[in-house]
Amino acid sequence: MTEHPPAVVSASKLGLTFQTNDGPVQALSNVDLTIGKGEFVSFIGPSGCGKTTLLRVIADLEKATSGAISVNGMTPEQAREKRAYGYVFQAAALFPWRTIERNVALPLEIIGLSQAEQAERIKRTLELVNLAGFEKKYPWQLSGGMQQRASIARALAFDADLLLMDEPFGALDEIVRDHLNEQLLDLWDRTNKTICFVTHSIPEAVYLSTRIVVMSPRPGRVTDIIESTLPRKRPLDIRETPEFLAIAARVRDGLRAGHSYDD
Amino acid sequence: MTWLKPSWQSVLAVLLCLVAFALGAMSKPEVAALAEPTATVAYPYMGAKALIIGLLLIAALVSMVTLTPIVEATVLFVGAHAAAWLLIKGIAGFEGTALAPYFLLLAAAWLLAWRCVALLSSLRPSESVARNALRLIIPAIFGAWILIIWEAVTRGAGIPFILLPPPSAIGARIANSLPILGSDVRQTIFKAVLIGYIAGNLAGFAVAILADRVPFLRRGLLPIGNMVSALPIIGVAPIMVMWFGFDWPSKAAVVIIMTFFPMLVNTVAGLAASGHMERDLMRTYASGYWPTLLKLRLPAAMPFIFNALKINSTLALIGAIVAEFFGTPVVGMGFRISTEVGRMNIDMVWAEIAVAALAGSVFYGVVALIERAVTFWHPSVRGG
Structure with a gap:
């Protein structure tokens, strides 16, 4: 890296141990990571490697038990209270009693924006995720892909610069997923947000990211951080280029080195 | 035999009608009247007996012919309810004197109503008005037959008022x-x-x-x-x-x-x-x-x-x-x-x-x- 943008997330020696009935489980250990503004960072690894836990620590949904972490230069709790990030979950988690429009309005209502401001932002974010025209529909009237797009719109609505996405397309089929990946890249390019993206798909991670954080389980740790050499504009067929395949091979090597393919 | 499709309810109803006809007297006064042909004893169903059996038989037999379900249901509805009405009307003044044929004919009418409801429940009309009407008609017929049987049995068998009054008396009250x-x-x-x-x-x-x-x-x-x-x-x-x-x-x-x-x-x-x-x-x-x-x-x-x-x-x-x-x-x-x-x-x-x-x-x-x-x-x- 030639330039050093201001750190949005910075973690050092971060660790988290869950106390369970079977004794302590080390979900994260010794994680050192700095994420700069405007980066698209993917966290990849097998289940149990702590990638979701790391995202939840950044979001202040879990508390680290050792080490230090800052989000936008604040503690995660302060950052959460300042609504520093939008979070997209594995499922859309839209409220079925609210229309798509009112779902997107949910964070805006909590923040306490005026009706006019709400309407303007709803319109803008729904257009951003190509859901204009579906404002009055209920979530259960839409397909899974559209629901997940609505949940991304909801996370974007209050204009946080950081977007945390926890396997947002994991439950969708590959065709829809390709399409949404393309749209997500486009959205990232236009809005210049910082995105942290958890996935267990190697092609998805390589296609989307400027940096790929490879993680391994028992204990959850970072085994490799790979800088992507792909250009910022990425058509879907970039995935057949030798450059893409080389990066994918490095990710796979990183996973193997962390014994992710054992047992 | 595509023009004939008997249902078990209508077949059984025909059999019940025939048994009721063979048994003869519908009530105790009728037995008395038959025993003394010369005496003038008033008894229920003097003229209506043949009408009731006829109605039930015609409805049952027509329903065996292949018809559109709506026509078949209408025939059954009319036959069963007319017969039930005649039965209940005829027993008035002679409560507690009913004999086996009375109950057999009541059962036959009930079977035809059953067949009618079964037909209506199998209908799948495309218009929503008809669907809503059916949603009301089916439970209404069902409920009506609870009252009809209650009324006919309490009056026919002469169940004491203290134990179970007929629904008509409750309605009047x-x-x-x-x-x-x-x-x-x-x-x-x-x-x-x-x-x-x-x-x-x-x-x-x-x-x-x-x-x-x-x-x-x-x-x-x-x-x-x-x-x-x-x-x-x-x-x-x-x-x-x-x-x-x-x-x-x-x-x-x-x-x-x-x-x-x-x-x-x-x-x-x-x-x-x-x-x-x-x-x-x-x-x-x-x-x-x-x-x-x-x-x-x-x-x-x-x-x-x-x-x-x-x-x-x-x-x-x-x-x-x-x-x-x-x-x-x-x-x-x-x-x-x-x-x-x-x-x-x-x-x-x-x-x-x-x-x-x-x-x-x-x-x-x-x-x-x-x-x-x-x-x-x-x-x-x-x-x-």
Whole structure:
């Protein structure tokens, strides 16, 4: 890296141990990571490697038990209270009693924006995720892909610069997923947000990211951080280029080195 | 044989008609008349007997021919109900004298009505008007036959009035006692039930929110609430009468005790019903307790809360009526039932029961309708 943008997330020696009935489980250990503004960072690894836990620590949904972490230069709790990030979950988690429009309005209502401001932002974010025209529909009237797009719109609505996405397309089929990946890249390019993206798909991670954080389980740790050499504009067929395949091979090597393919 | 498609109901109905015809006399006076052909003994069904058997046979036989279901159902409907009407009309004045053929013909008519309902239930009309009409007609025929059989059996077999009055007598009693029934409904339903229901549900709801907000209350109150729910209402009612007097407040108090706990438990369960992901979502918005409660947890709890409202709608009615057995001014449904049963006015007791059933159904229906409007999004309502 030639330039050093201001750190949005910075973690050092971060660790988290869950106390369970079977004794302590080390979900994260010794994680050192700095994420700069405007980066698209993917966290990849097998289940149990702590990638979701790391995202939840950044979001202040879990508390680290050792080490230090800052989000936008604040503690995660302060950052959460300042609504520093939008979070997209594995499922859309839209409220079925609210229309798509009112779902997107949910964070805006909590923040306490005026009706006019709400309407303007709803319109803008729904257009951003190509859901204009579906404002009055209920979530259960839409397909899974559209629901997940609505949940991304909801996370974007209050204009946080950081977007945390926890396997947002994991439950969708590959065709829809390709399409949404393309749209997500486009959205990232236009809005210049910082995105942290958890996935267990190697092609998805390589296609989307400027940096790929490879993680391994028992204990959850970072085994490799790979800088992507792909250009910022990425058509879907970039995935057949030798450059893409080389990066994918490095990710796979990183996973193997962390014994992710054992047992 | 494509033009012939007999159903087991119509075949059995034809057989019953033939057996009834072979057995001859429909009633004891008819036996007497047949024994003495010279004497002029009045007996039921002098001319109508052949008509009844004929109607049933024609309806049964026509229904065996392949027709469109709607024509077949109409034929069966007319045949079965005309025959039933003639049977009930003919026995008037000769109650308790019916013999086996009377009951056989009643059974035959019932079988044809059964076949008619079966046909109607299998219809799948495309127009929504027809669908809605069918949704009403099918249970109406069903209900009508409960009354027809009740009426025909009590009158035909001469069941003592004290044991079971025929529905026509209960209907007449309702029509003649409207002012009394009206004042009873006002006293019991509009005062004791409604006020107790509203107060009990609001109290249960408020305590549930309180228990949710204050952890020590959740630990302490729920077990005690459990005990309150186990209180025998029969034991509590006299005490409430001592505390709150003879008039409706004591009955409302019983209703409050009965409705409080279902609302408390269901609301507490409902508040825990929202998913982890949704609650994490609210947390990422730095949403406080009250916004999370209002925007997420209460809407998610609505199916549970309406469950309690529906359970309580019937509990409240039971509570108020039973509580009136233990002292009341001279008005009220429970009071009327307990005094009229002592005066052997069983038709009045049944009239009160019918009114209570009607009021209970309307009450439940209104709550269920509001539920559909509020929880339209729930899979059980939207059918997805």
